[in-house]
Amino acid sequence: MSKPEFVYVTYIETTPEKLWEALTKSEFSERYWWGTKILSNWKVGSPFALEWRGTVTDTGVIVETDPPRRLSYTWSNASEEFRNERPSRVTFVLEPYGKLVKLTLTHEDFEQDSKMLQGVSKGWPAIMSSLKSMLESGQALDVPLAALKIEGVE
Amino acid sequence: MDISQFKPAIVYTIYIASTPEKVWQALTAA
Numbered sequence: 194m195s196k197p198e199f200v201y202v203t204y205i206e207t208t209p210e211k212l213w214e215a216l217t218k219s220e221f222s223e224r225y226w227w228g229t230k231i232l233s234n235w236k237v238g239s240p241f242a243l244e245w246r247g248t249v250t251d252t253g254v255i256v257e258t259d260p261p262r263r264l265s266y267t268w269s270n271a272s273e274e275f276r277n278e279r280p281s282r283v284t285f286v287l288e289p290y291g292k293l294v295k296l297t298l299t300h301e302d303f304e305q306d307s308k309m310l311q312g313v314s315k316g317w318p319a320i321m322s323s324l325k326s327m328l329e330s331g332q333a334l335d336v337p338l339a340a341l342k343i344e345g346v347e
Numbered sequence: 348m349d350i351s352q353f354k355p356a357i358v359y360t361i362y363i364a365s366t367p368e369k370v371w372q373a374l375t376a377a
Contacts, residue, residue, distance in 0.1 A: 203361075315360075322362035336362050 197301035199314050203321050205294050207328040209287045212294050213261035215324055216285055225323035225333040233266070241266045253280060262287050268300070270309055278304045281313075296321070315341040 205212060215221040219230035230244040235258050243251040250271055257265035267280040282302045288295040298317060303310040319336040327333035363370060 201359075314358075318360035319362055326364055330364070332364070334362055334364055340362070 195301075197299040198303050198307075198310050199298075199300040199317065201298045201317050201321055203296050203298075203325055204290075205296055205325045205328050206292055207294055209261035209289050209294050211328060212287055212296060213264070215328060216264060217260075221327070225327045226320050227336075227338075235260075235264075241268075253283075256282065257284070270312075275309050278307055278309050281307075281309060312343055315343050 215225070217231060217233070217235055219232065222229055222231040228245060229250070231241075232244055233239055233241040233255055235255060237255050237258055239255045241253040241255055242249050252269050252271060253267040255266050257263060263284070263286055265282060265284040268283050269275070269280040270278070279302075281300060284299045284301075286297040286299075288297075298321065300310075300313050300317065319334070319341055323334035323336060
């Protein structure tokens with residue numbers, strides 16, 4: 194079995210329940226994810242979608258759900274640029290330690306030399322940092338897209 | 348040595364609601 198291509202670990206002063214809500218409800222994701230809605234009923238086998246300004250940008254299927262500990266879904270970008278790439282897989286693992294939750298995000302199963310991997314590797318740190326700030330201070334970050342330094346994105 | 352194409356195994360990035368000056372101080376002050 195190959196290793197996950199992308200792993201991001203962050204420690205957040207919150208509860209697993211609050212973090213789970215932030216990961217699964219649009220009212221929160223819109224605040225920390227540049228206005229992106231997360232759409233699903235979060236049942237295994239159900240569709241998953243990201244929607245930005247009324248357009249579905251990414252789709253997938255719920256693979257695993259064990260609230261508030263573990264969530265996994267497949268991920269395909271809807272744009273022309275990534276059409277030929279197979280779905281990758283995102284997994285969140287939430288582990289409480291006292292007043293903290295250790296959140297481990299893995300994003301794996303990309304094509305060889307995947308362009309998607311390059312993009313998500315720059316996107317997730319901004320999204321996860323904003324999520325952490327929102328849960329700890331009540332204020333999400335407004336990370337300028339230019340800071341990500343993704344080719345073609347300003 | 349040309350490192351422009353070098354890909355490290357891990358790069359960890361974090362965005363912080365702060366100023367460069369405050370982060371610098373946190374990294375360097377006892």
